[in-house]
Amino acid sequence: KNPAVYLLQPFHSTTTSTMRILVGVKRVIDYAVKVRVAADKKGVELNNVKHSMNPFCEIAVEEAVRLKEKKFATEIVAVSVGTKQAQETLRTALAMGVDRGIHVETALRADQELQPLAVAKMLAKLVDKEKAGLVILGKQSIDGDNAQTAPMLAALLGWPQATFAAGVEPVDENKALKVERETDTGSEVLKVNLPAVLSTDLRLNTPRYATIPNIMKAKKKPMELLSPEKLGVDVTPKTSVISVAEPGKRKAGIMVESVDELLDKLKNEAKYRGYDQRLYPGKRVGK
Amino acid sequence: ASTLVVAEHSESKGTLSPSTLCTITAAGQLQNPVTVLVAGGKGVNAVAQQAAQVPGVSKVLVAEHAAYEKGIAENLSQAVVATHKAGDYSHILAPSSMRSKNYVPRVAALLDSQPITDVIAIKDQATFVRPMYAGNAIATVTTSEPLKILTVRTTAFEKAPSTGGSAATEVAPAVAKPEAGLSAFLSESVSQSARPELSSARVVISGGRGLKTKEHFQMLEALADKLKGAVGASRAAVDEFHMPNELQVGQTGKVVAPDLYLAVGISGAIQHLSGMKDSKVIVAINKDKEAPIFQVADYGLVADLFQAVPELTDKV
Missing domain, CATH: 3.40.50.620 (HUPs)
Structure with a gap:
């Protein structure tokens, strides 16, 4: 292709080929932190605990940035719903290559009070407002472990979805995406018409680190402040946590010295010991 | 109701x-x-x-x-x-x-x-x-x-x-247009295996970073075949050796609770434990005696897995 076509594209992009990607980012307790149940047993302790961007959201940001580098997208907007500190997470996304941020501020606890359906409704409003042509979200956040927001958003918009994406390729002159997605038994390839919602799985890419110059640049990138009220979405929680408990612990086992001893234990002892120890954590709750 | x-x-x-x-x-x-x-x-x-x-x-x-x-x-x-x-x-x-x-x-x-x-x-x-x-x-x-x-x-x-x-x-009640026309299935790649399905297998043999390469998982497959079990992997192994994701056991993979779970070369990150700790009997083989996996294992063996696994396969 004539390189001049590429050079001209930015000047024409506003009138001919705008492709804006909306990417969701969530601030969660860092994946390496061992979470602890708070003293009041109403949730886990959030104070003085290291937080970072949800790992699957990092993959979502990375994929959006790659799609822009490939000239598929013209602009990337990152959205984070959460407390004031969610802005730090947005800055990280901006430093990775996102163009601008939208912070929807709420005081709700992001792990249990801010719920996926409410988030999906807010994202749907923002998709309309921004005229986004593609939304990329993480497949799940590692706090609530719900894995719900992406398909909900697709449903609210009436768009196709490709969850657990492991490979994304624009096809049909950028009118559709070919997506390899993880399944229970392997993987499958779908073609989704655009606009669409994607959710990212582990193998999709390896997110880049933000460089110092890009972190500096990110501080100057625009960030819009919104609220659920301004978006007209009721975020009243539909489910509420009555109590949170530590999981049931397995009894410590024994160390064996050799493969022979291991086999002996498995044959003569394990079938009894094992069944006794079958403690489903749920059964220990509320005892 | x-x-x-x-x-x-x-x-x-x-x-x-x-x-x-x-x-x-x-x-x-x-x-x-x-x-x-x-x-x-x-x-x-x-x-x-x-x-x-x-x-x-x-x-x-x-x-x-x-x-x-x-x-x-x-x-x-x-x-x-x-x-x-x-x-x-x-x-x-x-x-x-x-x-x-x-x-x-x-x-x-x-x-x-x-x-x-x-x-x-x-x-x-x-x-x-x-x-x-x-x-x-x-x-x-x-x-x-x-x-x-x-x-x-x-x-x-x-x-x-x-x-x-x-x-x-x-x-069932009829749907006006069952084919929504929003997305199309093109192809699938289903792992071809005579072994039982991971989430319902009675025996699961999982490997982690300690296996060092994807090829070494063949060792686990040999043992799995003898025990009529399924093979799984930790997230670290999936990540580093480009293992198929459907083998992943853990928070973002599958949750399994077989009669016997054998963790080979898996250190036992909390994300992995969440996917297997309800197994009836857990056995861990790891050369690092400090590995957290030993805290949930019923039987722990501190050993070089490249010797212990073939020996186990031989004797089982």
Whole structure:
């Protein structure tokens, strides 16, 4: 292709080929932190605990940035719903290559009070407002472990979805995406018409680190402040946590010295010991 | 009040999945009549016949259409929504899986109800127990939604018997346009293995970073074949050796609870433990005696796995 076509594209992009990607980012307790149940047993302790961007959201940001580098997208907007500190997470996304941020501020606890359906409704409003042509979200956040927001958003918009994406390729002159997605038994390839919602799985890419110059640049990138009220979405929680408990612990086992001893234990002892120890954590709750 | 269970099944084998039997057990605990929806392509009637024989099921609805064959979320969710609109259920349950994580939230948004996923215990009709934070926090949650949509972590519920019942079978409520036309299935790559399926296998042999390369997993496969077990992997192994993701055991992979779980060269990160710690017997082989996996193992062997695993395979 004539390189001049590429050079001209930015000047024409506003009138001919705008492709804006909306990417969701969530601030969660860092994946390496061992979470602890708070003293009041109403949730886990959030104070003085290291937080970072949800790992699957990092993959979502990375994929959006790659799609822009490939000239598929013209602009990337990152959205984070959460407390004031969610802005730090947005800055990280901006430093990775996102163009601008939208912070929807709420005081709700992001792990249990801010719920996926409410988030999906807010994202749907923002998709309309921004005229986004593609939304990329993480497949799940590692706090609530719900894995719900992406398909909900697709449903609210009436768009196709490709969850657990492991490979994304624009096809049909950028009118559709070919997506390899993880399944229970392997993987499958779908073609989704655009606009669409994607959710990212582990193998999709390896997110880049933000460089110092890009972190500096990110501080100057625009960030819009919104609220659920301004978006007209009721975020009243539909489910509420009555109590949170530590999981049931397995009894410590024994160390064996050799493969022979291991086999002996498995044959003569394990079938009894094992069944006794079958403690489903749920059964220990509320005892 | 009444409960709808959306079945999972293997189309190619024409069988109801064990996870559906576990979900029917969970549905039974709600103490309302249980209807099972079986949606799929040709051959789905054979699955419906199996569902009709599960004790505790009062009705089976069959939605047969090519659009439902591959579990395309845009299509399948329409079948569930139409069934709910005709039956006005108080609860909709599905087994927790990659498939249900794809279509259940879509159903929930269309019916404007916030679901509760990965339920491990049912307290009453509106109160459920579920893990958060990779199982490091176990939350008891109550919902104010009139329609309660749940996915069930099947390792937490026994399988319902597969015979003894005799439910009526009917055609499911019709959907105007089953093929939504939003996305198309192009191809799939299903891991070809004679071994049992990871999430329902009685023996699981999993490998981690200690295996060093993807090729070394053949060692685990040899042992798995002798024990009629399945092979799994930690996230670290999937990541570093580019293992197929469907082998991943842990928070963001599969949750398994076999009779015997053998962890080979797996250090035992919390994300991995959350996927296997309900196994009946856990054995760990690791050369690092400080590895956290030994804290949950019933039997620990500090050894070089490249010697211990072949020896075990030989002697077992």
